[in-house]
Amino acid sequence: MPTRRRFFRNFAVAPLVAAGAGAKAQPAVPFAPGPPPWPDDSDPQFWDRLREQFYLKPGEAYFNTGTIGATPRPVLERVIEDMRTLQATLTRWDWSPFMPNWISGYSPEVPLRQKLAKLVNADAMEIGLIQNATMGMNFLSHGLDLKSGDEVITTNQEHPGGVCGWQLRAKRDGVVWKQIQMPVPANDPDELVRLYAQAITPRTRVLSFPHIISPTAVVMPVKRLSALAHDHKCLAVVDGAHGVGQVEVDMKDIGCDAYFASPHKWLLAPPGNGMLYIPRERQDQFWTTLDSSEWDNHKDGMYRFMQYGTGNMSLLAGLDAAIDFHYRIGPEKVRARIRSLADRLRNGLQQIPSARISSPVHPELAGAIVVHRIEGVPAQKLQDELWLRGQLRVRSVGDALGVRQSCMIYNSEAEIDATLEIVKALAAKLA
Numbered sequence: 001m002p003t004r005r006r007f008f009r010n011f012a013v014a015p016l017v018a019a020g021a022g023a024k025a026q027p028a029v030p031f032a033p034g035p036p037p038w039p040d041d042s043d044p045q046f047w048d049r050l051r052e053q054f055y056l057k058p059g060e061a062y063f064n065t066g067t068i069g070a071t072p073r074p075v076l077e078r079v080i081e082d083m084r085t086l087q088a089t090l091t092r093w094d095w096s097p098f099m100p101n102w103i104s105g106y107s108p109e110v111p112l113r114q115k116l117a118k119l120v121n122a123d124a125m126e127i128g129l130i131q132n133a134t135m136g137m138n139f140l141s142h143g144l145d146l147k148s149g150d151e152v153i154t155t156n157q158e159h160p161g162g163v164c165g166w167q168l169r170a171k172r173d174g175v176v177w178k179q180i181q182m183p184v185p186a187n188d189p190d191e192l193v194r195l196y197a198q199a200i201t202p203r204t205r206v207l208s209f210p211h212i213i214s215p216t217a218v219v220m221p222v223k224r225l226s227a228l229a230h231d232h233k234c235l236a237v238v239d240g241a242h243g244v245g246q247v248e249v250d251m252k253d254i255g256c257d258a259y260f261a262s263p264h265k266w267l268l269a270p271p272g273n274g275m276l277y278i279p280r281e282r283q284d285q286f287w288t289t290l291d292s293s294e295w296d297n298h299k300d301g302m303y304r305f306m307q308y309g310t311g312n313m314s315l316l317a318g319l320d321a322a323i324d325f326h327y328r329i330g331p332e333k334v335r336a337r338i339r340s341l342a343d344r345l346r347n348g349l350q351q352i353p354s355a356r357i358s359s360p361v362h363p364e365l366a367g368a369i370v371v372h373r374i375e376g377v378p379a380q381k382l383q384d385e386l387w388l389r390g391q392l393r394v395r396s397v398g399d400a401l402g403v404r405q406s407c408m409i410y411n412s413e414a415e416i417d418a419t420l421e422i423v424k425a426l427a428a429k430l431a
């Protein structure tokens with residue numbers, strides 16, 4: 001089967017040009033201007049130059065990757081090119097076996113699953129391409145046979161998309177939903193494991209936990225919690241909405257029984273891309289709950305969970321391009337960069353007497369997101385001041401916690417320092 005790019009070159013452009021009598025030799029589907037040149041690895045300005053690969057406006061800082069990642073130019077252009085090509089070649093789509101597939105939800109997408117699987121150290125058959133983390137959570141919570149009285153344990157800091165499925169099962173089927181109370185800030189990995197251990201009873205069936213907690217940005221000890229679940233014959237279900245792209249995600253090392261993610265956050269894929277991982281040996285424990293022709297195909301692993309009918313195939317082309325973009329920089333280089341920006345922010349905040357950090361500073365629990373507040377300043381006020389004074393876009397997560405500042409590859413040391421200056425000035429005004 002031809003790749004979509006090769007199809008575009010070999011089939012789409014040439015015949016369409018030839019078809020128009022006396023047509024000039026121009027592509028029927030014009031290409032958008034390409035992104036700026038890729039910076040050299042040895043360029044001391046590498047990260048500043050890399051920022052040109054995004055549409056972000058100069059002088060504005062985007063610190064809300066935790067909600068949605070900024071899509072790189074080559075990724076968005078790939079999506080647009082793909083959509084445009086489809087429209088320009090609809091008449092040539094004759095369903096013969098060598099033609100590319102243009103609608104998602106009907107094809108096993110093995111090469112793309114292989115590519116994503118490699119990034120998270122899994123097998124392609126263990127990866128389902130879905131639309132977001134919420135969809136992943138729903139597949140898991142509704143697909144599992146649970147009886148009235150069976151218990152599921154989560155934290156008390158879940159995003160709705162990572163917990164409402166369990167709540168529905170509680171209301172509908174009598175499943176018992178239990179929450180552990182997370183300390184704020186959390187700075188002791190042993191304590192987190194202990195809290196889960198203390199909540200387990202003989203009726204517990206599932207330990208469900210985020211890889212990185214949404215409001216407090218705790219990087220949970222997922223490997224230890226998965227082992228704890230197995231010690232008690234429970235399943236370990238991980239909400240990895242913020243995991244892939246922010247921290248190392250190695251499925252074989254984590255050892256969980258299911259992991260779902262939103263690559264449109266930290267992997268910078270176009271919105272509408274999700275990943276669901278279930279290891280081979282656990283797949284038969286989960287029914288699929290969204291069905292089309294392959295709903296009962298157990299041979300191709302997670303293909304059963306990709307039966308969502310017609311969707312925008314070009315978003316998958318965008319996911320493919322986002323993985324390429326990530327590899328072009330290098331996953332380790334990305335992780336080291338965003339961690340160092342977050343460390344700079346944490347260190348700076350610790351020097352400001354009335355600044356408080358609600359996210360962890362413990363190196364095992366801290367990631368690329370810092371949640372911070374100023375004593376006596378409402379979170380919305382801090383969010384607004386950071387924008388008005390510095391064009392720094394962070395996100396309020398409520399007065400008790402403050403603002404959530406997600407540090408990503410398009411952020412800079414200068415933007416972190418500008419944050420610290422504004423926090424210092426606001427704190428001084430109140431002192």
Ligand SMILES: Cc1ncc(COP(=O)(O)O)c(C=O)c1O
Nearest residue numbers: 132133134159161162214241262
């Ligand atoms: C921890 C967590 N889980 C799940 C979700 C839901 O993600 P999505 O809206 O991509 O489905 C989010 C979104 O921010 C999140 O932070």
